[in-house]
Amino acid sequence: MSNxxxxxxxxxxxxxxxxxxxxxxxxxxxxxxxxxPRMEKPKYAYDERRGQYDSKLILKHLIKCCPQDTLRFxxxxxxxxxxxxxxxxFGLAQIExxxxxxxxxRLRPQFYNLPPDPDLLMARVEKTVLHELxxxxxxxxxxxxxxxxxxxxxxxxxxxxRSDYCPTCFELFRWYLxxxxxxxxx
Amino acid sequence: MTKRPRILVVDxxxxxxxxxxxxxxxxxxxxxxxxxGEDAISMARDTSWDIxxxxxxxxxxxxxxxxxxLKKVIPxxxxxxxxAYGSIDTAVQAMKEGAFDYLVKxxxxxxxxxxxxxxxxxKELVLENILLRRELAERHQYDEIIGKSDAMxxxxxxxxxxxxxxxxxxxxxxxxxxxxxxxxxxxxxSNRCYMPFxxxxxxxxxxxxxxxxxxxxxxxxxxxxxxxxxxxxxxANEGTLFLDEIGDISLKTQIDLLRILQQKExxxxxxxxxxxxxxxxLAATNRDLQKAIKENRFRExxxxxxxxxSIHVPPLRDRKEDIPLLVKAFIEKSCLEMNKxxxxxxxSALKLLMVYNWPxxxxxxxxxxxxxxxxxxxxxxxxxDLPFSRKExxxxxxxxxxxxxxxxxxxxxxxxxxxxxxxAARELDIxxxxxxxxxxxxxxxxxxx
Numbered sequence: 001m002s003n004x005x006x007x008x009x010x011x012x013x014x015x016x017x018x019x020x021x022x023x024x025x026x027x028x029x030x031x032x033x034x035x036x037p038r039m040e041k042p043k044y045a046y047d048e049r050r051g052q053y054d055s056k057l058i059l060k061h062l063i064k065c066c067p068q069d070t071l072r073f074x075x076x077x078x079x080x081x082x083x084x085x086x087x088x089x090f091g092l093a094q095i096e097x098x099x100x101x102x103x104x105x106r107l108r109p110q111f112y113n114l115p116p117d118p119d120l121l122m123a124r125v126e127k128t129v130l131h132e133l134x135x136x137x138x139x140x141x142x143x144x145x146x147x148x149x150x151x152x153x154x155x156x157x158x159x160x161x162r163s164d165y166c167p168t169c170f171e172l173f174r175w176y177l178x179x180x181x182x183x184x185x186x
Numbered sequence: 187m188t189k190r191p192r193i194l195v196v197d198x199x200x201x202x203x204x205x206x207x208x209x210x211x212x213x214x215x216x217x218x219x220x221x222x223g224e225d226a227i228s229m230a231r232d233t234s235w236d237i238x239x240x241x242x243x244x245x246x247x248x249x250x251x252x253x254x255x256l257k258k259v260i261p262x263x264x265x266x267x268x269x270a271y272g273s274i275d276t277a278v279q280a281m282k283e284g285a286f287d288y289l290v291k292x293x294x295x296x297x298x299x300x301x302x303x304x305x306x307x308x309k310e311l312v313l314e315n316i317l318l319r320r321e322l323a324e325r326h327q328y329d330e331i332i333g334k335s336d337a338m339x340x341x342x343x344x345x346x347x348x349x350x351x352x353x354x355x356x357x358x359x360x361x362x363x364x365x366x367x368x369x370x371x372x373x374x375x376s377n378r379c380y381m382p383f384x385x386x387x388x389x390x391x392x393x394x395x396x397x398x399x400x401x402x403x404x405x406x407x408x409x410x411x412x413x414x415x416x417x418x419x420x421x422a423n424e425g426t427l428f429l430d431e432i433g434d435i436s437l438k439t440q441i442d443l444l445r446i447l448q449q450k451e452x453x454x455x456x457x458x459x460x461x462x463x464x465x466x467x468l469a470a471t472n473r474d475l476q477k478a479i480k481e482n483r484f485r486e487x488x489x490x491x492x493x494x495x496s497i498h499v500p501p502l503r504d505r506k507e508d509i510p511l512l513v514k515a516f517i518e519k520s521c522l523e524m525n526k527x528x529x530x531x532x533x534s535a536l537k538l539l540m541v542y543n544w545p546x547x548x549x550x551x552x553x554x555x556x557x558x559x560x561x562x563x564x565x566x567x568x569x570x571d572l573p574f575s576r577k578e579x580x581x582x583x584x585x586x587x588x589x590x591x592x593x594x595x596x597x598x599x600x601x602x603x604x605x606x607x608x609x610a611a612r613e614l615d616i617x618x619x620x621x622x623x624x625x626x627x628x629x630x631x632x633x634x635x
Contacts, residue, residue, distance in 0.1 A: 056205055086295050140212055141213045151212065
């Protein structure tokens with residue numbers, strides 16, 4: 001396993017979004033990122049009654065397809081995600097696991113009947129990716145509303161928080177990451 | 187809650203259980219899963235949770251029955267019902283039966299997070315309340331009812347053993363020994379501590395007033411009863427009623443009281459309706475109730491009802507080793523109330539307090555300290571600040587030998603009788619010659635003071 005993070009589009013995802021995610025992780029954490037070929041739209045996870053995709057099933061699929069030489073495997077999709085008990089999720093990650101998935105569907109201002117705003121969308125995407133990456137390393141939700149690990153149950157939470165971990169979560173992130181890198185190289 | 191809140195998810199659908207677990211784990215909750223009500227009840231035998239998320243519709247034992255059985259095993263756990271849109275009425279029913287709230291599946295992420303945070307906050311508040319009350323109860327033991335003497339340690343021991351029970355307690359002791367504080371400590375350490383503690387000074391009220399105070403009355407029950415009024419028994423429902431000076435109540439009130447103690451129900455004055463009450467009775471008296479029974483002033487059956495457990499508070503003269511602690515506490519309390527810098531007590535003044543007999547007990551000591559702080563001019567309480575005459579001071583501060591006590595006593599009587607030997611001899615119940623002999627023996631001279 002290398003110290004590379006793989007970003008995987010599911011369905012069609014704009015290249016600038018994927019590039020921005022990669023750049024954000026590289027810049028903030030010094031981790032190399034690569035963008036893998038896209039996966040097909042996850043028909044297997046579609047729930048007709050809800051008109052949404054079961055994120056847990058997607059996650060299971062990702063675990064099966066996860067490349068061996070990657071530290072973390074993060075999927076990005078435009079489809080609307082849910083877990084059976086909740087109406088929707090912005091993303092889902094295996095806690096201390098290799099895989100995570102984020103949805104852009106509810107990050108777009110248009111979802112809230114607002115005009116498109118590429119900067120706002122990018123900021124939301126970055127925050128959501130960093131949040132799920134944190135979970136995949138082992139971090140749980142933070143009580144600080146400004147921290148990127150604060151639980152976003154509404155888009156307003158995402159907009160309020162910063163694109164950074166609070167000092168404590170940052171320390172934890174580094175600790176988990178070091179642990180992860182050591183085990184990756186042994 | 188400093189530990190991670192622990193949550194049990196009970197749902198027959200694996201996908202619901204699992205997704206809820208994943209979601210809750212992101213919030214760092216410790217999550218257990220049960221696939222049925224039966225499984226949850228079986229798990230509850232050796233595990234407890236802060237919150238249970240319970241599905242309402244399950245095959246076999248449904249959510250309502252599961253909740254009712256879980257509440258018996260782990261009553262402190264809060265239950266959040268989960269329901270499909272069509273069964274909201276049942277969910278409302280569940281709330282009436284003790285569920286904290288309900289959530290309609292699938293939840294809004296915001297909603298579930300808010301509900302759980304609400305329960306955690308609620309439980310933190312309950313815990314804080316318990317801790318505060320415990321702290322308060324400990325304070326009762328160490329601050330308000332102060333005593334390191336063996337006699338008081340025995341009282342504390344009794345309080346801690348008696349408090350968690352529902353037994354009636356008769357607290358006896360001289361006036362001013364702090365019987366109400368003992369009653370408050372029993373209540374504060376009991377399972378009823380969240381409920382009211384109502385004190386009634388039976389001796390302070392005329393019989394008719396005491397009757398309406400205790401049992402309440404209906405509008406128009408007597409002239410002046412313009413509105414219905416709950417009595418102290420009803421006010422103390424599920425809590426504790428402290429009946430002080432129980433030895434002073436009339437025989438009529440004794441009968442009424444006995445009826446309530448036996449039947450746990452009462453009828454308000456002017457009413458036909460029977461009201462059930464669940465009240466723990468603590469009673470206190472400074473009278474000798476055994477003697478009152480012999481003199482037919484107190485009913486023996488009531489005495490035995492009240493005297494299930496008795497606690498005797500010793501008089502201060504029998505626990506003088508507690509005086510320095512009490513003095514320190516009263517100085518601090520009074521200085522705080524007077525917004526005054528805490529002062530010390532001079533050893534000579536403390537010595538005086540230690541030898542005094544304290545017929546008014548702790549209450550008298552508290553009054554003496556308060557008075558000394560009001561009239562005292564220096565930064566410490568000195569003998570002159572205490573309300574004892576100079577002769578008394580000498581009497582109490584001098585040697586405790588019998589000879590010295592006799593000398594001081596004769597001096598005092600001579601002074602009081604202005605050295606009229608005949609009067610002093612009469613007062614001392616000795617003849618004049620014996621008095622002359624003692625004056626010579628002790629070399630007492632006039633004006634020696």
